[in-house]
Amino acid sequence: MEQLLNIPAILAIAFAGSILVFVTHLVLPRLRTAVVLLLTLVPAYLVWQLPVDSPMVYFSLGGFDLSWGTNPYSRLFSLLIAGIGVLSTIYSLAFMKNKARLGFFYLAFLATIAAMYGIVFSQDLLSLFFFWEIMTWSSFLLVIYYRFENQQAGIRYFVFSAVGAYALLTAIVYLYSFTGDLSLAATFRVIPQLSTTQLSWITVLFLLGFGVKSALMPMHVWAPDAYRSAPSPFTALFSGVLSKMGVFGMGLVLFKFMGGLEPGHIIREVLAWMGGITALLGTFYAVFQTDAKKLLAYSSIAQLGYIIVGLAIGTPMSVMAAIFLALMHGIFKSMLFMGVGSVFHQTGSLDLNELTGLIRRMPLSFVTVLMGIITVAGVPPLGGFVGKWLLYESLITSNHYFLVIVLFTSSTAAFLYLYRLIFSIFLGQEEREFDHIKEVSWVMWVPMLILAGMTLVTGILPGIFFGPIAEAMQYLGFPQIDWQMSVLFNPWGNQVDMLSVITSIATVFLLGLAFITWKNFRTTRYVTTKDIHTSGEMPTENENLTYAIDFYRPFERAAAPIFKYKVTRMYASFAENAEHLFDLLRHVYTGNAQTYALYVVIFLVILIVFSGWIFGIQI
Amino acid sequence: MSFDWIKLLGFIVTPLIASAVGFTYMGLSRKITARVQNRIGPGISQSFIDVVKLYSKKTAINHGLMQHMGPVFAITASITTLLFLPVIKDSIFFANFSFRGDLIFLIYIMVFGQLGMALGAGQTGNPNSAIGVSRGLSQMVGFKVPYVMALVAIMIHAKSTNLQEIIAVQDGFRNWMVFQMPLASLAGLLAYLGYMGYAPFDVPFAPAELASGPPSEFGGKYLALMMTSRSIFTFAKLVLFVDVFFGGASNFIELLIKTFLLYLFALFVGLVNPRFRTEQSIQFWWKWPTAIGALALLLVAWKG
């Protein structure tokens, strides 16, 4: 009985929590912090102690039989939600301090988390969609939280989400017309009986729906602005976890629903290539951003491209890579958004051309961002490397040669924006105007450093993720997968031992550090960043020589042909033309009473004249 | 796991030998360059003298922690790369971690040092450093494309991502990748030019224009460590290319010959070429080398 109540209890607490916080904010603002903390920690704890295969909860709503439950796959994602959810909530406590409309903020924030729990626990398509939509509008509310910012971002986000959600809905009702039952179990049973065409349509619709949320190109245009406009604690959750709901759904569709789609099926290949192109173009766009959050937003799009490639290829190794990357992306991208958010919180700016030399002012944020970019870049020994390695090896061993090139190019280009991010914000010459900047309060840096620690741990011992992922993949229909705590290996038998890697790196690094610190310790001087020579001259105090504007102009020139076509512009012109058409159409309402009367008579005449044809003869 | 003293010794000695070879090559390159330009040039040992001088300098300045650690990052990456490379075929002494010398891992660990260096250079606040980094990273995107194409083609050909197995496949002169897979090798060698950073692809470090670019604010122990790292790294890169394209080396002499010839190739190309602008070099790599690499990939895919 206790276990039976667990999932409903989690969802009830989580949803009631969002409303409770709203009320608390109105009635007793002092208690708000405590209530927020309590209402994120309690559901997170309950999620943590849920058994992997908790019994299903069945109930009926609106004439449909619904069910909730957990399985290894959903548990994996629920833990991601719980973890990042709690950390970003804690972070938000300090970030949002003294901001306006906190009740509204936490209402939407907690509702989003609750809806995501709902999505992963849903064992039927209706609850899935139900929570999916709640997640959409609650996150929409957060995207438009800063009211004076460009509302276009919010509407674009919403419209794309709506299109995606409706694709999902179409697929769901279409499936329902065959099954007559919305539960996942029944759906899985019926799917083998469908024809290939039907199956393909359903798959494509589902993928469209989930693809929008995971910002798959060309459905990504909402993402940069939406990520940019949302408050940073939420962006962390948004990019880190919310976008993973799309991945969650894709995994479900590609392996659970469409078991019939063997690896190499055209849909899989197309999806994989879309993911690859997303990864490539997302990275290239990120290189030219001058806004830190927008840069990270494009980076998110690109990283999700990798994940989608892995899922689409569908070999055991690639799926493992994809899910691993999904978890890693949840960790490192929320960490990066938090780090950049801290900078924004202290300086009020996200402009890479304006910020400079903050490393000594905000060392902990710097460490976070540093770890973050190393992870994103996929450089060993941090966790990002593990995911990338698995993905590349799986692509090579499954004969996706050109895809691997695309991904590789993308990840090489990723160094560009990553370096620019950290360089422009933290490195370069220090500015007088930033002298007063201090490190953020511990409430903000503790979550950041916890995540940074996670990237290191997963780099050395990726097995702590492999275990749950392997279980989840068994749920998805893969055979038992061998894994080891810290050794990666591919189907050809080649391997990388992360322990020897870390041994080597740590030993050399520590020795080198000891050497360079110990040697001439006394005579080594620290000088300011103004104490440099350029062409033999020293810059004066109010001169800033940091090279930050148009950082990659040569690259931009080289890559110019790629950016000739802008999909955003295409959508915009489509929307504009559609609106013109609509505008034209509404002129049928001429405003003249006589015209309307004429319509009536003409309609009547048409009906009578063509009655046989319209109504059939058999009256 | 039994603890092998030979192995431990190997861990220590391999980098030392590598740096020695690296410094020698650097000295040679200066000499050769001078001769080509009809100068006498410094002695071959000049690089050794330089680095010893730098190490023995008493004072050093830094602009913050990141600059302090930048050279450490660099040397870490260089040595780790080296340790995972099969320097000499089947040698226990040089084996180190090379039985796990995975190519993709190597590609990534090689960036580690460059990233650390770039960060260190970034903190100095010298605009030349930042410009150099910007150019270097941009160029990297250029040459990585044909480079990875070549490597992937070879990995598929060898049905392995492990360097030792790739060497094993190239047993015998005729089975060297240069002959087995000429297209991939051509693409790889063109990318190799970019990797080595000699003209025409030396715009990131252009001494006359950028005051050597990234390292321009480094001095004393920092520069010394960086130079050491660079010497090791140069050697490691040469070994990697020899391993991948020229069948590795079964003894030290063979290794020296092969690496030196490879080194000379880059040097000579540089000596007769002017400098490309950044976007020119990127576009260069994205045209012919990439096309050749793609062709190589297609061929390998077609062969199955």
Add this chain to the structure above:
Amino acid sequence: MIYYITSIALILIGMYAVLVKKNLVKMIIGLSLVDGGLHLLFIAIGYVDDATAPIFSKEGLSAAEMVDPIPQALVLTAIVIGLAVTAVALAIIIRLYDHHKTLNVNKIRELKW
């Protein structure tokens, strides 16, 4: 038969007035004509040749000799309704004239699209 023809003619004339005449009052007259035609038609349906009014005015009058009483009752109601509509319409037209100083339907088009 003549009733049917007359009533249909009335309806059509009314329709014509509504659809073609630009004057609001004429349009309302047209509506009234349509109404009148409909009422006449309704009565005509219930009409039986040589029958009396549906009142038991004489001894021994059988139901078959009377016209159908229901249409007549209904038409009474319909006439009342038509009257009410016409009254409202005229009131509205007065308001429109006050506001627009015209009765041309084409010129009263502030609400459109």
Add this chain to the structure above:
Amino acid sequence: MNLNFSPVHFIAVPLFAAFLLPLLGRISQKLVTLVPGIVLLYLSAVALTLFPQAYNEPIVEIIAGWRPPFGITLVFGPLAAFLVTMITLIGFVVWIYSYRFIIRAPLEKYYMLFMLLIAGSTGIILTGDIFNLFVFLEITAIAAYSLTAFLRDHNGAEAAFKYLLIGSFASAFVLLAIIILYANVGTLNMADIAVRMGDVPAKIKLTIMILFIVGLGIEAELFPLNGWAPDAYSQAPSPIGAVFAGIVVKAAVYALMRVLFTLFDLPTSSHFLVVMGTITLLIAEMSAMRQQQIKRMLAFSSIGQMGLVLVAFGLGTREGIAAALFLMFSHAIIKTLLFFSAGYLVFFSGFKNISDLEGVGREKPWTGFFFSLGALAIIGLPPFSGFWGKFYLLISAANASHIFLIVLILFSAVIEAVYYLRVVGRLYFKKLHDIEIRRTPFTGLLAMGILAIVTITIGVYPDFIYELVLPAADELLDKAAYLQYAMMGQ
């Protein structure tokens, strides 16, 4: 509970109240505002009392002692019970809202017409006599014309004239249809007509049906016939706009469906309804996209929703009709909420332009909140009632294999999302114009609050309504049973 309520109350009480109000106006204005509330409260109570009874065993009330098929009957089955209850409850909420809304205008006229509207609408739903239906339709229409022109400072007269002109066409066609019908079957009781329909030649039957479709379609806002609707909605006072959307159109749709389902065989007209409904939906949503005036936009949105309802009816399956009824209910609630909140948001502005809304949301947080909530609900997002309506509709469309239809419906939903969110965006994002803001009185907020709570409650627990609409759908489909009890066994 042996109180002897009768369905007659639904017509008689408001009718009586309507004629009483002018007299009361002589005594006290306070009474004039209170009495309609009492009447509607009473009607709601009656409706709720009779509700279980109607679902058990339909109540058939005979007027003036003549048994069917000769006399006039009132049929209070599940369908009628559902709709009447909805109407009275919404009427009551509208009264709460109106309580402080109409201030300068002559109160007794307003409430008299409002009562007539209620009486007419309930009459349409309750009556079992086709001519009676016509009469109630006319009562409703005349009240509606007058209410459209109620505010002198708007273009009410123009809107009212258009409404009247087209409405008169509607009544003419309905009357003509009734005449032809009577000429052929010789009876006016709908159940009786349905029984005798078999003898009517197909051509004539078809003509009658077309006349009914056009006549009632005008009131039900079918596409080419709905030119009057946006004008009337936008020019009538805000509560009346809500009444049009929530009550009058619903009654008209009921009339159309009752005629089509009971008098004619359905499948022949169903595809027609689906197609016309879709066209109505699309044209209306597209027209709403670029509207300048908020109430006009709401009007087009209403038309679009009615298109959805027609589509759902047109599917003709049990789930389809249930979906249609659910949609009617949820639309009545949500659109009323939207009209209410929009009414106060633009209260100060003569033109009620959307551009006047800029920044108002921050000055009037609650009203803005309710509008935003209504917007989210009507787009069809969970957990609001709008979602379930659409979902049921889509499910039944999928069961009928109308995949293309689903795509069109969802396409229109996207358009809807765009224009509603634009307005919501303006409420909050733009700078406030330099205008005087009028506070929303408590009664207004109360009315909106009730509706908001209802829409969320049903959104979270739709069974509450869904279990009520299923028997109602059965009633509409099961012609034989209707004939059985409407004829009182004869």
